[in-house]
Amino acid sequence: MxxxxxxxxxxxxxxxxxxxxxxxxxxxxxxxxxxxxxxxxxxxEALFDSEIWHDVCAAVHPMAAASAFFREFDLAARGVALLQPPITYAHPLDGDAAAFAYHDLDRTCDRLGPDGYRWRQLMAPLVRHSAGVTDFLLSGQRSLPHDFAVPLLLGPRLLGHYLGVNGLRTEAARALLTGVAAHAMGRLPSLPAGAIALLLGHLAHAAGWPLPQGxxxxxxxxxxxxxxxxxxxxxxxxxxxxxxxxxxxxxxxxxxxxxxxxxxxxxxxxxxxxxxxxxHYGPGAAKADLLVSEPIPWACPEVGRAGTVHLGGIRAAMLAAENAAARGEAGEEPFVLVVDPAVTDPGRAVGGRRPVWAYAHVPNGDIRDPVPLITRRIERYAPGFADTVIAARGVPAAEYQTYNPNYPGGDIGxxxxxxxxxxxxxxxxxxxxxxxxxxxxxxxxxxxxxxxxxxxxxxxxxxxxxxxxxNMPTAPHLGPKDGTIVAERPRRTS
The missing domain is CATH 3.50.50.60 (FAD/NAD(P)-binding domain)
Structure with a gap:
């Protein structure tokens, strides 16, 4: 070489x-x-149809819009359009009930009814300090924060989440926040899951949870x-x-x-x-890629406008499912994340056919085919979904490391x-x-x-x-406007 x-x-x-x-x-x-x-x-990959593109792993990218690296790299200036969904994320409950996180914080609070005031108290200060919150939580925790208000904002909120979801009382609001905490893929509640809930939760009303066009x-x-x-x-x-x-x-x-x-x-x-x-490696993700003939027939139609959908039921059910997966217990009702990319990026649907992306949180190394598991979970909140499936591919957690060795036993983290x-x-x-x-x-x-x-x-x-x-203490420029390379290459100092 x-x-x-x-x-x-x-x-x-x-x-x-x-x-x-x-x-x-x-x-x-x-x-x-x-x-x-x-x-x-x-x-x-174009798994089933040459015109339909499936994201094999990640699909929704709040951090690509928010992290310090990508803010400076500037994807938009490079022709990568980060599209915001009509609703950032949704959390269906039994029947036709559901909770929604809109990009508009005021609208979210209005829909949460008696918990709207508490959601605003939780999220609004973080939204006002969004860059500082994001940079602090993505800093590696080995330097002082640029915004000294951030630790003061995060401390009581993390403790409140760990002890009782920051005072939220309705099942809708509690589920809406716990579903974001479940992105930690581990035991709930926990302080790290609380940090993820606050990071992703406030970004829903700040930089958003976009999908890259295409x-x-x-x-x-x-x-x-x-x-x-x-x-x-x-x-x-x-x-x-x-x-x-x-x-x-x-x-x-x-x-x-x-x-x-x-x-x-x-x-x-x-x-x-x-x-x-x-x-230590964490629980696994079991992935289903599906080709469907129409939008997902959610019992609550408004869920069909969300970029990301969390399927886990009420808070107690999510805690039970995530803790069971962390203990290595394979349950039949795992926490599932669902994305219909064409909701946000209509070009992903061709001739009525569209991709559906879904993960189930399962024990590390789980060998079960996730397609029937995930299909049943979607059917619970979208009756008739199975009839729309044209083709499907499942990747058990145990096989995910074949696709990417960095996912041992399906641990995508x-x-x-x-x-x-x-x-x-x-x-x-x-x-x-x-x-x-x-x-x-x-x-x-x-x-x-x-x-x-x-x-x-x-x-x-x-x-x-x-x-x-x-011996280069200063970070190089990452933005797209400066296409030059430094004239003299640095020399190794050790």
Whole structure:
């Protein structure tokens, strides 16, 4: 292989964010991806119909609109339209009842009736400080916040969520917030799940929960195009099995700790290896991709205007289902997330046919076919849905790591989101990205700030490597207007 300043293993959003950051600093960067195409969780396929595109993993991207990395990278200026759904998310209840989070906070509060005032108290201050809240929670928690009001806002709200959903009293409002907390894919209630609920919950009324027009792959393409524009190279279709294959003084690994162990072998110190072995993986996601003949026939028609739909029933039912999955118990009524992309992006529907994207939260390594499980859950709130299904493909949690090795047992978060692992990912360290091997860094969602398509794990890891390895304390410009590369390449300092 041609020698480079930096080799990146894995081309998920964090691997690409690390590569873009390094290339923007004037370094030669080579990305190595075992799949035929780049993107990791951003990839898509035409599974059943050449005209219908399915997002194989991620579909909705609040962090692509909100994170510091993507705010500066500016997807919109690169032709990636982030489309806002008519309703940010919905939570059906039994019968034709449902709760709704609109982009408009006032409308949301009006629909929540007696809990509207409490929802406003919970969310409005976070919306006013949205950039500060997002940057603090996606910072890795190793620096002072830019907005010092943020910890004061988050502290009592996190405690209130952990103790009792911040005073919400109606089943609709309690379900609306608990459904967002369930994105943590772990035990409920918990402080990390509360942080996710507050982050995603307030973003529903701020930057929103958009879908990229044309599918998630558009984000991956924008990142890869920028990398190539700044001299980077992408090698696909080859799995790197040993660090010795990489001819670069600095290596960025968009892998889990298991991936690092497999690549480094006995070169890692025994104590560090044992710490990586103790890294805990969370419950799994079981995915169903469906091709349907019409919009989902929700019992409450307004649910059909939501970009994301949470199926979990009332708060007590969600707590029971998520805690059972965390204990490894396979239930018949799991928490399910559903997206009909054509609701937000009508071009995703062709000739009446449209894709439906759905995840079920199940125990890690669950082997069940998720299609009947998910279909039954949708049918409960949308009678007749099964009759609209033209074709379906299920990926059990146990098989998801075949698609992406960063999803062991179906853990799409690349590591359990526990209190300890929310900060100490993958091991307790001031610089969690640096490994004991000279020049080798982890940059995956197994590092802070953890899962989601925000690019911050890769960007922060690249910043750490630039400071230590190339004596570059200042982050490179990421915006699209400056297409230049620095005239003189940085030199390694160690």
């Amino acid at each position: 041609t020698r480079a300043d930096v080799a990146v293993v894995g081309s998920g959003p964090n691997g690409l964010a690390a590569a873009v950051t390094m290339a923007r600093a004037g370094l030669s960067v080579h990305v190595h991806e075992q799949a035929a195409t780049v993107g990791g969780g951003l990839r898509g 599918g998630s792959v558009r984000i991956a393409k924008a990142l890869a195009d920028d990398l190539r524009a700044h001299g980077g190279m992408v090698h696909t279709g080859h799995r790197v099995t040993d660090l010795a294959e990489l001819d670069a003084p600095v290596i960025m690994l968009d892998t889990t700790p298991r991936g690092l162990l497999a690549l480094a072998g006995d070169r890692l110190p025994p104590r560090y290896r044992r710490a990586l072995d103790r890294f 690349a590591g359990a989101v526990t209190l300890t692992q929310s900060v100490f990912r993958p091991v307790p360290a001031w610089n969690p990205y640096r490994t004991p091997l000279p020049g080798v860094y982890l940059c995956s969602a197994s590092t802070p700030p953890g899962p989601s398509v925000h690019g911050m794990c890769g960007h922060l890891a690249a910043r750490a490597a630039l400071r230590r390895e190339f």
